Amino acid sequence: MGTAALNDGVGKLPALGFNTWNLYQCNYTADVLLEQAQAIVDRGLLKAGYNYFMLDDCYSLKERDENGRIVEDPEKFPNGMKNFTESLAKLGFRAGIYSDAGYRTCGGYPGSYGNEAKDLETFAEWGFEYLKYDNCYIPFDNVTQENVYGRYERMAEAIRARAEETDSAPLQLALCEWGWQQPWRWAGRLGQSWRIGGDIRPWWSALSSIINQASFIAGATGFYARNDLDMLEVGNTGIGTPPGNLSYDEAKSHFTAWALLKSPLLIGSDMASASRETMEILGNEDILRINQDPHVGEAVAPFRWGHNADYTWDPDHPAEYWTGNSSYGVVFMVLNTFDEPRHMSFNLTESWAIRAGRLYSVYDLWTHTDNGTAYRNISLTLPPHGVAALLLNDAGPEPEAAEPYCAVWWQCSYPNVLVVDDDDGWHG
Known part of the structure; x- marks a missing residue:
């Protein structure tokens, strides 16, 4: 197991920030999102390192324009998408956006299959630096003649080509593959992170299931390439049915596991109404320091x-x-x-x-x-x-008188090769 990560200066460490999907899904406007961004600043989380603001699905019109370009929804972004990202930048955020390797996004909006270069140009003009790339509405096999790797590779190659042509930093690419085709084995060749399963839910059984899966693939993480355990559900969320939000101890476990496994830490809950306990969890500088370790990229x-x-x-x-x-x-x-x-x-x-x-x-x-x-x-x-x-x-x-002489006693021996034996005492 392991990765062939892209060492291109982008995405060396896990991204920290906020993602719009779990809290708002499709129900937002630019003003609502900027209020959330301001709350992140006011509550001290931007200063703690949460500097990516990820705009997820549903930001565009359902159809492209006559030139084949994605068009931002004028009702949600009346001042335009460029104005929105500039407003985020003034607050101190880097902007991320969402698209899909199929014909449409999971919400039914234009996907990027066949339009990878064109959409990258649009995203760059709008001011985005990070791309979450989903896996819905994929074309028929006889159209693509590719598997999931090939469809994601199209966007990865488009990102490389645009960076070379414009002499600019490439977009950071986060693959949302859901774990069906073991992305931890190959996705590091294409992007900086990959989802290992389906969408998170804010109750313990969902978290323990994700941790269980991560138990077997923790070794795939390193600099520039890492398992993505999905969003942080610490605090008040916009999704779910009872039992709903996590207990305080469950929220601590959730944050600790995600951070020490070096997952991206993208908040999916409301920071404007977050409790003091929620802020203490998300702002734990000691845990964040391990997640953002500049010299050790491996996970626990x-x-x-x-x-x-x-x-x-x-x-x-x-x-x-x-x-x-x-x-x-x-x-x-x-x-x-x-x-x-x-x-x-x-x-x-x-x-x-x-x-x-x-x-x-x-x-x-x-x-x-x-x-x-x-x-x-x-x-x-x-x-x-x-x-x-x-x-x-x-x-x-340790103290000289410490006994037994070895912490792992059955491996312990004297110079004459007498070895501790559980049944007979000693043998040689």
Whole structure:
């Protein structure tokens, strides 16, 4: 597994920002969206790094003009799309837009199949730098004579060609393929991120299902190319049926998993009405710092599934113990996938990034506190659907009297090659 990522200076790190779809779907105007953008600024999230404003589906008329160009909806954008993106830029945002690799978008508006270069010219003239590219209304096979890779490649090649012709930075390309054809194996050749499944919903079973899928493909993420777990549903959302919005602990787990798995973090909920708790979650500088690490692009990955045997597919109880490296220390994420509190523990050396025989300082990425030192093991109690996120750094040798002599005792031996044996004591 892995990617052949585009190292073209665009999209090295995950995008942070806001996406219009889950909150508004097709029901918005430029004024409504700019009010949301202003709320993001006023609540401090732009300063925290959420600087992309993504305009999703339904922004255009249903048909192209006589020259074959997409036309912005004059009722939604009475002052034009260029005025809208300029207004976003004045607030400090970079603008992103949406299109589709088929004849029409998922909402039934003009898609870009057969018009890739023309639509890119339009998007650039309007002032957009980021393209979410969906997968609806695809032509018949005997028309394209291509699979999903080939249809996405058409847009990727058009982006490359336009960048070369105009001597400009290419648009960042986010593929919305839904995971049906394992985009983590190939999409990094074309764009900077790829969706791994269907649309997110703001309840725990939907989140745990996405985390379960991510458990098996975490290693596909790196600089310029990453799994996209879909939008952040932290706070008040515009979609869903009961049970509706997430609990506080579920929202923390949601944000932590998305951020440490290096997914793009595009908010899908209302920031104008967001609670203090929602802002604390989305604005967690310690977690964002890991997501935006300029020197380590890899995501955390499971080192033990926990409730299930390793590599068990279980949308209700995905992998619970995760680790990875960062510029700031070794990262651990522990998830309680159950509906009740649980006592959970792990051996430090289960993480590949930990040195055996050493003490480690423990920093809590949620309480933002130094919690002393640990060696060999860490134990904690988590609330239902809760999370722990820890950052460990080497603090010197562990105590000389530490027993057993090895954290992984069955691999331990004396110089004369006597080895610990569970049944007989020692053998050689």
